[in-house]
Amino acid sequence: MSHIVVITMTILLSLFLLVVLFSVHAANFHKGLRGLSCVNDYVNNISCTWESSAATPRADCWVLGEQSTFIGRKLGVKEKIIESCKLKRHINFTRGCNLVFEKKKFSYNNVMPYIRVECNGTMMENITDYKPVEHIKMHPPGVPNVNSTANETIISWRPGSLPSKYLKTLSFQTQIKQKHQTWNEAIILSTLQRNLWIPAGKLKGHCEVRVRVKPILSYKNSNSHWSNWSNWSPTTSWTNEVETSQNLERLLSTTQLIILGVILGIILGIITVTVFLYRSCASRGLLKGKPLPNPSKYFHTLHSVHGGNLKNWLNPLTVSEAFFTAQPRDPISPLEMCESWDVAPPARLHQCPASLQHSPLHHLRLQRGR
Numbered sequence: 001m002s003h004i005v006v007i008t009m010t011i012l013l014s015l016f017l018l019v020v021l022f023s024v025h026a027a028n029f030h031k032g033l034r035g036l037s038c039v040n041d042y043v044n045n046i047s048c049t050w051e052s053s054a055a056t057p058r059a060d061c062w063v064l065g066e067q068s069t070f071i072g073r074k075l076g077v078k079e080k081i082i083e084s085c086k087l088k089r090h091i092n093f094t095r096g097c098n099l100v101f102e103k104k105k106f107s108y109n110n111v112m113p114y115i116r117v118e119c120n121g122t123m124m125e126n127i128t129d130y131k132p133v134e135h136i137k138m139h140p141p142g143v144p145n146v147n148s149t150a151n152e153t154i155i156s157w158r159p160g161s162l163p164s165k166y167l168k169t170l171s172f173q174t175q176i177k178q179k180h181q182t183w184n185e186a187i188i189l190s191t192l193q194r195n196l197w198i199p200a201g202k203l204k205g206h207c208e209v210r211v212r213v214k215p216i217l218s219y220k221n222s223n224s225h226w227s228n229w230s231n232w233s234p235t236t237s238w239t240n241e242v243e244t245s246q247n248l249e250r251l252l253s254t255t256q257l258i259i260l261g262v263i264l265g266i267i268l269g270i271i272t273v274t275v276f277l278y279r280s281c282a283s284r285g286l287l288k289g290k291p292l293p294n295p296s297k298y299f300h301t302l303h304s305v306h307g308g309n310l311k312n313w314l315n316p317l318t319v320s321e322a323f324f325t326a327q328p329r330d331p332i333s334p335l336e337m338c339e340s341w342d343v344a345p346p347a348r349l350h351q352c353p354a355s356l357q358h359s360p361l362h363h364l365r366l367q368r369g370r
């Protein structure tokens, strides 16, 4: 028994799922074209678009909307107002036009019996009980005004058209970007004021700004989904004045850069010169170590000319010419030899090595000293 119940349930569930899947598919299939949709400024202007392939492109299509308004002072006596506009083709299957009710301002209680589309006199679509308050899309704000000084940037804007007196609170969104960026990269700043104050330094260079608006409804049971953001306002571009201190900073950093560059250049130059010198020295073999001096080079005349007589070799003049010929009886005073004689204390002179006392150089000094 329970088996049968389970099987029945399974079959029913499968059927249900199939139906759900099919209806979702069908809904998606129709989603491509949205039919008639209308937004309004909550004053008197309804903007409708109709997206449909039902009518041929040449068809003569209109939107008609009905309002009712109380006439005179007598409650209960209503007057029907029907406005219409001719749908103009936009792109592909989309057409649009604006229904404007000159004598009727929208309010919270306003309910329109219908808004419909007719082509060649045949009704194509019918929206009933349209409540303007549930489909608000305001006109975009006017061109933003930018006042950029050294200290701050003030962006201000005016409403694109006078908003409904029932819309007390408006929320604004500004998008700011560098000129070369795309709007996707822009920063978004929100405010309830009609201006925005940005301290200097936050924005640099060539910037662009645009604004949009959306009402905040305070009615009981009102829903934030009832209204939509307006289109974006026109764009204003401006160039930020750079603060003087920033100028100074930039100048400083430029100077620092230059100094750094010069230092780097000098270091590079030193390295280059060093490498060059090393190369040229290496090529001349000077760096392979100084060869030990060969003493025989310097002493070759000692034997060839002076016959090994070191004294003659050191003093190549002939003995007669020598002005210091040391007579054996010459009282050579060893006291006057080592240091300059007018300063040196005599006690230290005894320490002079005896080998120095007879070198020709010392004889020379002695003679000149006399």
Ligand SMILES: *[C@@H]1O[C@H](CO)[C@@H](O)[C@H](O)[C@H]1NC(C)=O
Pocket: 045, 046, 047, 098, 100
């Ligand atoms: C109605 O609104 C549309 C934009 O939504 C605008 O282009 C048009 O000028 C408005 N018409 C009137 C009469 O305000």
Ligand SMILES: *[C@@H]1O[C@H](CO)[C@@H](O)[C@H](O)[C@H]1NC(C)=O
Pocket: 054, 055, 056, 058, 059, 060, 119, 120
């Ligand atoms: C509407 O009339 C035009 C000619 O006036 C015709 O070409 C078009 O097919 C008609 N469209 C419809 C939806 O009847």
Ligand SMILES: *[C@@H]1O[C@H](CO)[C@@H](O)[C@H](O)[C@H]1NC(C)=O
Pocket: 091, 092
């Ligand atoms: C217009 O229709 C074509 C084909 O149906 C589509 O590829 C194109 O994206 C549509 N253009 C717009 C702006 O919707």
Ligand SMILES: *[C@@H]1O[C@H](CO)[C@@H](O)[C@H](O)[C@H]1NC(C)=O
Pocket: 113, 114, 116, 123, 126, 127, 128
């Ligand atoms: C559109 O819908 C409304 C409300 O259901 C109805 O009163 C009106 O007759 C319809 N219009 C047409 C042309 O069917």
Ligand SMILES: *[C@@H]1O[C@H](CO)[C@@H](O)[C@H](O)[C@H]1NC(C)=O
Pocket: 147, 148
């Ligand atoms: C910009 O601000 C200065 C000082 O606040 C003011 O004098 C000037 O009128 C403003 N300019 C504009 C275009 O708002």
Ligand SMILES: *[C@@H]1O[C@H](CO)[C@@H](O)[C@H](O)[C@H]1NC(C)=O
Pocket: 149, 150, 151
């Ligand atoms: C900018 O700020 C400085 C100091 O805060 C002030 O002296 C100067 O007047 C301000 N300039 C402008 C244009 O507001």
Ligand SMILES: *[C@@H]1O[C@H](CO)[C@@H](O)[C@H](O)[C@H]1NC(C)=O
Pocket: 039, 135, 225, 226, 227, 228, 229
């Ligand atoms: C707001 O506009 C977007 C884009 O046009 C649309 O997808 C969305 O349905 C709109 N919402 C309302 C509440 O009109």
